[in-house]
Amino acid sequence: MTTERSASGGNDAAGDAPGPDLAIVGVGNPLMGDDGVGPTVVERLEDSPAGSAAGVRLMDAGTTGFLALEGMSGAERAVVVDAVQTGETPGTIHEYRCVDGNFETDIPEMTMHDVSFTEAMVAGRDVYDLPDEIRILGVEPADVSIGDELSEAVEEAADELMELLIDRIDDTNAKSTATEHTGSEGES
Template structure:
């Protein structure tokens, strides 16, 4: 008896899993955009097999949250020389792409991702979606430009999850 499988070797019909991981400090203004995105996504209808996690500022918690998933989306504030509120997306699984450094308090996420496959089942496809911050001072609320960008960020995350679930 033969069974069909997809490109990942998964039996036909087996659910694909996706992890959305918000990183950053929710008490440091716009650095908490990942937290706010996860909160907004919790009220949405997402594809089956999608997990949502607040990883805070711990790189290895972010790796653990995505371990075993087929794909992952990391959501964070991005230190780019662009206007606050600008949304950008990068593929972290492509070394030739010059993605911004995701710095976390314990370890650089990019470095953790590079060595994480020793201890974690890191997804083959990892995307970084984020917003350029305006304020990184102690605050529970997002700045006006980042708050205004949040609905579009959440929409893009939903779009990526839907695309990835069909891929």
């Protein structure tokens, strides 16, 4: 599901309005245990007061890498939430930053279930209007077997991610509000 709030507070389809300030895209399969952390976090954001913030697009991309790119297209900034296996303790949150199509540090292979994220970004740069800065928030899974519940460790990480993302949404709204007030004062 894609939800984008316009400055007037109404819902707009992702392609029907100017790009948002912030896109938050959840990736994963909620029927495979901890692999569903991305969609779970997006769903919880949609159900929270932060989910109705202007200038924010929330999208569950499922297991499709190119759909994740579509969710980010036109946004100023993007955050992708997914399960990422590195061998660390389950529930560990990893953050990776990609600027202008290049990751600042080595990242584990993120298959995004159909094509690697880096392959999708390289192929999609010419097709999608991707943000200059994309952050990946990867949660170390404990269990990716069939099941529709997150493990305790990943559930705690999802709560932590909610707080982090709500802070980013609040920062986005503060910047948008400041810009709107500055622009309207200049027009008087």
